[in-house]
Amino acid sequence: MTRAQQRRQTEESILVAARQMFAELGYERTTIRAVAKAAGVDAGLVMHYFGTKDNLFSRAAELPAEELSADELPGGGSGEIVEVLLASLSSRLDGEPVASLAVLRSMLTNSDAAERYRAAAEPQLSQITAAIPTEDAELRASLLSAIVHGVIIERYLLRLGRLADASPDQIIELLRPCFQTLATTEMPPSTVRPAGAS
């Protein structure tokens, strides 16, 4: 194995360990020394390669650009966007998306993670907005986004309730009508009955 290969491999194993720890412990509780030990190298080497802890996080959280943002939501009507969103959610629901979780868990305490998350979420948000015909499209898009993130957080980070172990398909099917009423103007007319109405 050539020298460059060796280096890239070591670098990658550091990144893998870092991703894992960031996802499990969040930014603050993840220490460079622990990452180094998990990767089987010295802490100094991590600094030598990545320069700074923030930078290590940046590099470790790079690929969720792929995991986090749905890949280029194709335009289309509000009907199609729902299916695209559901498909994107579904793919994130089987198999732990480690890099995404690293970003999500660190999001609330690390400013770089927060910005990275915003950068991944905003274009997606505006694409959803564009596909919704109503006046309050922006808010509806935000709600759709909030639901997606709420589900992922509750499933992977909080591990609360049935959401932790339910099958992706089951979740998707329950969410579909929900998404449809949000993405389109149609509100089920008969079911709108706020509180007291005989």
Place this chain on the structure above:
Amino acid sequence: MTRAQQRRQTEESILVAARQMFAELGYERTTIRAVAKAAGVDAGLVMHYFGTKDNLFSRAAELPAEELSADELPGGGSGEIVEVLLASLSSRLDGEPVASLAVLRSMLTNSDAAERYRAAAEPQLSQITAAIPTEDAELRASLLSAIVHGVIIERYLLRLGRLADASPDQIIELLRPCFQTLATTEMPPSTVRPAGAS
């Protein structure tokens, strides 16, 4: 002012400062020294009163039992539970619920916060479950819960999109049909059209 009063007042001002910092920075980045400085006292005093940082957090996060869990969701059909949930969400949507945010932001890194959150969420969850007549009631309840938390996190912690500044009423109204389709078996039949179907 008597001695006991003075003490309780100082203690309270420490708690206020602690809540604020935990809500803004999360558990790890909040330091006892900083809390003390914000409260205008010495760090040692904080230790003297609260013994430990974990304990300080516990005390600072006590009142969200009131903020977090909807107060005694009254039983009732799936229709009523929707309105109760929406009302609970609505009340949390105007005015920043500082203590709740402290718990939420620290939840992902501090085990006490996580447990506290679970303790507040689980009874609520089972009450929702009880009000839903379908077989997959547990999952539906979890989804409802996930949506609520997703909305709050995106509004207060992430401050992403229109959700950050929209009026509570507007959010509630958009969410209502969503909640109804989740809490009841009724699925809008005509709108179910997965992908390609002519």
Place this chain on the structure above:
DNA sequence: CGGGCCGGTCAACAACCGTAGAATGACCAG
């Protein structure tokens, strides 16, 4: 084959953290 590049280790520093305990000084009871 020899010398420099480079992957990698080691030891140490400065800062900060939670925490402990002694010291101070004002207040209240007897």
Place this chain on the structure above:
DNA sequence: CTGGTCATTCTACGGTTGTTGACCGGCCCG
């Protein structure tokens, strides 16, 4: 008035953290 309680502060300790720079040794180029 006096003695002790108690709110409050000060100083310091041990540990961990991010980060640094010197050092070592094998690989590759000329």
